Amino acid sequence: MDDKLKIKISIADRVYPLNVDPAQEEGLRSASKKIDAMIRQFEENYAVRDKQDVLAMCALQFASQAEQKQIDKSADLEEAFERLKKMNERADELLSK
Numbered sequence: 422m423d424d425k426l427k428i429k430i431s432i433a434d435r436v437y438p439l440n441v442d443p444a445q446e447e448g449l450r451s452a453s454k455k456i457d458a459m460i461r462q463f464e465e466n467y468a469v470r471d472k473q474d475v476l477a478m479c480a481l482q483f484a485s486q487a488e489q490k491q492i493d494k495s496a497d498l499e500e501a502f503e504r505l506k507k508m509n510e511r512a513d514e515l516l517s518k
Contacts, residue, residue: 432456433472456483
């Protein structure tokens with residue numbers, strides 16, 4: 422039995438029918454709302470005439486946010502690794518006494 426939901430997502434005044442897992446529905450609906458809000462923001466703040474330009478700007482914005490999160494996550498992991506390394510060295514010092 423196919424447990425897919427048939428939903429319609431609206432982005433930039435176009436409707437896209439999708440077959441999705443029930444667990445994906447909320448995320449997709451939330452993402453489409455964020456995209457539409459960002460489209461409105463770009464249209465209000467910039468002289469953009471073409472929806473394709475606005476969508477490209479949205480794609481760049483979302484991609485750059487995802488990349489920055491990945492960079493931040495890498496930096497956090499590296500910092501945590503260094504702290505664990507120092508803790509391990511300190512524990513070795515204490516145990517060797």
